[in-house]
Amino acid sequence: MDMAKNEGQELNKGMGLHARRILAYLVLITVSFLCLFWFYVLFINATRSNSDLQSGFTFIPGGNLAENWKNLVNGTLPIWNGLLNSLIVSTCSAALCVYFSTMTAYAIHAYEFKLKKYIYPFILMIMMIPTQVTALGFVQLVSKMKLEDSFIPLIVPTVAAPVTFFYMKQYMESSLPLSLIEAARIDGSGEFRTFNAIVLPLMKPAIAVQAIFTFVSSWNNYFTPALILHDDKKKTLPILIAQLRAADWLKFDMGQVYVMIAFSIFPVIIVYLFLSKHIVQGVALGSVKG
Amino acid sequence: MKGNKKAVRYNKWGYIFLIPFIMVYVVFQFIPMVTTIYNSFFENYMSGLTQIGPRFVGLENYKNLFAQGDIGLYMKNTLVMWIICFIPQILLSLLLGAWFSDVRLKLKGTRFFKTVIYLPNLIMASAFSMLFFTLFSDGGPINSLLMQIGFISEPYKFLSNVGSARGLIALMNCLMWFGNTTILLMAGMMGIDTALFEAAEVDGATSTQVFFKITLPLLRPILVYVMITSLIGGLQLFDVPQILTNGTGDPMRSTMTLIMFLNKHLYSKNYGMAGALSVVLFVITAVLSLIVFKVTGNDKRKG
Numbered sequence: 001m002d003m004a005k006n007e008g009q010e011l012n013k014g015m016g017l018h019a020r021r022i023l024a025y026l027v028l029i030t031v032s033f034l035c036l037f038w039f040y041v042l043f044i045n046a047t048r049s050n051s052d053l054q055s056g057f058t059f060i061p062g063g064n065l066a067e068n069w070k071n072l073v074n075g076t077l078p079i080w081n082g083l084l085n086s087l088i089v090s091t092c093s094a095a096l097c098v099y100f101s102t103m104t105a106y107a108i109h110a111y112e113f114k115l116k117k118y119i120y121p122f123i124l125m126i127m128m129i130p131t132q133v134t135a136l137g138f139v140q141l142v143s144k145m146k147l148e149d150s151f152i153p154l155i156v157p158t159v160a161a162p163v164t165f166f167y168m169k170q171y172m173e174s175s176l177p178l179s180l181i182e183a184a185r186i187d188g189s190g191e192f193r194t195f196n197a198i199v200l201p202l203m204k205p206a207i208a209v210q211a212i213f214t215f216v217s218s219w220n221n222y223f224t225p226a227l228i229l230h231d232d233k234k235k236t237l238p239i240l241i242a243q244l245r246a247a248d249w250l251k252f253d254m255g256q257v258y259v260m261i262a263f264s265i266f267p268v269i270i271v272y273l274f275l276s277k278h279i280v281q282g283v284a285l286g287s288v289k290g
Numbered sequence: 291m292k293g294n295k296k297a298v299r300y301n302k303w304g305y306i307f308l309i310p311f312i313m314v315y316v317v318f319q320f321i322p323m324v325t326t327i328y329n330s331f332f333e334n335y336m337s338g339l340t341q342i343g344p345r346f347v348g349l350e351n352y353k354n355l356f357a358q359g360d361i362g363l364y365m366k367n368t369l370v371m372w373i374i375c376f377i378p379q380i381l382l383s384l385l386l387g388a389w390f391s392d393v394r395l396k397l398k399g400t401r402f403f404k405t406v407i408y409l410p411n412l413i414m415a416s417a418f419s420m421l422f423f424t425l426f427s428d429g430g431p432i433n434s435l436l437m438q439i440g441f442i443s444e445p446y447k448f449l450s451n452v453g454s455a456r457g458l459i460a461l462m463n464c465l466m467w468f469g470n471t472t473i474l475l476m477a478g479m480m481g482i483d484t485a486l487f488e489a490a491e492v493d494g495a496t497s498t499q500v501f502f503k504i505t506l507p508l509l510r511p512i513l514v515y516v517m518i519t520s521l522i523g524g525l526q527l528f529d530v531p532q533i534l535t536n537g538t539g540d541p542m543r544s545t546m547t548l549i550m551f552l553n554k555h556l557y558s559k560n561y562g563m564a565g566a567l568s569v570v571l572f573v574i575t576a577v578l579s580l581i582v583f584k585v586t587g588n589d590k591r592k593g
Contacts, residue, residue: 016496031407035406035409045431053431056434057438100310110304113305129319129572129579134319134568135552136564138318141318159314220414220415238416238417238529242416245420245533257424264414265418276405277401283473284476285477
């Protein structure tokens with residue numbers, strides 16, 4: 001009797017497991033479809049001409065991609081400038097941010113000093129404060145420093161990035177033994193050299209993950225650059241997208257509009273596909289304790 | 291004694307390595323914060339081409355801000371859009387997180403699925419919003435698709451109806467953030483002691499029981515963390531509605547968020563009101579941050 005009951009339960013559970021697996025796949029496929037559908041439509045529409053686009057929707061790509069691209073490049077939006085500006089700002093931000101955040105984390109991790117017990121909680125406290133709430137003072141400061149239309153106010157502030165700092169600190173706790181630093185001292189290595197030659201290489205995995213995140217968030221940033229950059233030659237891609245939206249878009253060749261959107265989205269997607277494993281792991285790693 | 295001295299000599303490097311962070315923080319974040327608060331007590335705006343103020347007015351800006359009533363409307367808009375984004379997001383993330391971390395389920399291709407659901411998080415929000423604007427415009431592909439399959443007979447004006455405009459913004463945000471939430475929750479679920487699950491299995495608990503009696507209670511600190519940080523992020527909602535509505539917050543200002551309101555004041559150089567609004571937002575986020583700080587702090591002490 002007992003055995004029969006057990007068996008029944010096993011069977012029941014087995015069936016349940018099977019059904020749950022099918023349900024899981026169904027939901028996952030639906031959700032994946034919802035994530036990818038928009039980009040597929042974007043790709044299709046970027047390859048079709050304006051008149052094709054007006055005549056209705058199809059799932060088959062057209063042959064107008066090169067033509068749309070040519071029209072966009074020869075049009076009024078300075079997209080090559082935009083791309084170059086976005087690249088400069090994002091690359092410099094990522095480099096400065098990871099280098100100095102690692103340095104800050106190292107200061108807290110490797111040294112004992114009086115103010116440490118105040119500074120560490122302080123950095124954690126300011127972590128959540130959004131940049132928008134200090135934007136007013138920031139804009140006034142930038143105009144007083146005569147740095148409007150310059151990339152400096154977009155790049156230099158990333159030196160003080162509490163979120164990146166926190167990730168680096170977490171990573172150091174798990175993989176940077178203090179005995180190693182002791183050993184370097186005994187060998188006569190100066191503190192600054194120890195940081196550059198020993199600590200930085202050991203932090204490579206964390207640095208790579210955070211460099212990608214900083215790059216992407218800088219690449220996608222619209223709010224702050226839009227307040228600082230007014231000269232057409234200095235604008236980054238998100239500002240150009242906003243300009244495209246603000247223009248009387250019905251007069252536009254829609255093929256061009258789609259190519260422009262694709263131009264801002266697809267480079268990130270391609271890079272992501274190559275690095276996705278590290279990125280997804282990085283998100284999980286940084287999250288364990290928030 | 292000698293070793294002690296040496297340690298002290300090394301430890302001054304702690305301060306030296308902190309210099310870049312502190313300097314940049316003070317110049318680009320602390321001073322702007324102080325001047326923002328300072329501005330909030332002054333009348334300072336452009337009336338046509340004439341500059342009014344700056345003149346000290348005490349709390350007048352705050353009074354005006356709340357008396358005009360707009361801030362209440364924009365707060366409501368922001369919260370409504372956050373809620374219709376967050377509820378499906380957290381439910382879906384819990385479900386997917388539970389499936390991904392369930393060893394008995396042995397799902398195949400989880401890496402592919404994780405990659406796909408995280409993808410929208412990295413997309414430029416303004417470009418994504420522009421894409422939705424073109425896709426859901428009156429003559430856009432979604433309308434023509436719906437008409438081709440005979441679902442509707444004439445174009446549905448997605449961007450002129452309050453419900454669908456807010457719904458689209460919530461949908462975009464949900465798509466952009468549920469992958470991130472899933473991975474956070476999954477990491478939390480994987481951190482739960484597997485012995486608990488094994489014990490439950492021996493006792494004959496169903497997977498639903500395991501989820502509600504073990505996983506969910508143990509996940510509470512992470513859930514609170516996810517919810518509050520999502521709320522803080524939700525209050526910053528800007529790129530998506532700004533681009534979708536071209537900054538108007540249409541239809542009838544129903545998609546105008548707090549940061550869009552702030553952005554408007556910044557562009558029209560109404561610094562007094564912008565300052566007051568910033569301080570209000572700052573106080574709200576500070577309170578929410580303190581809650582997060584408490585929750586994660588407790589979590590740390592435990593393990």
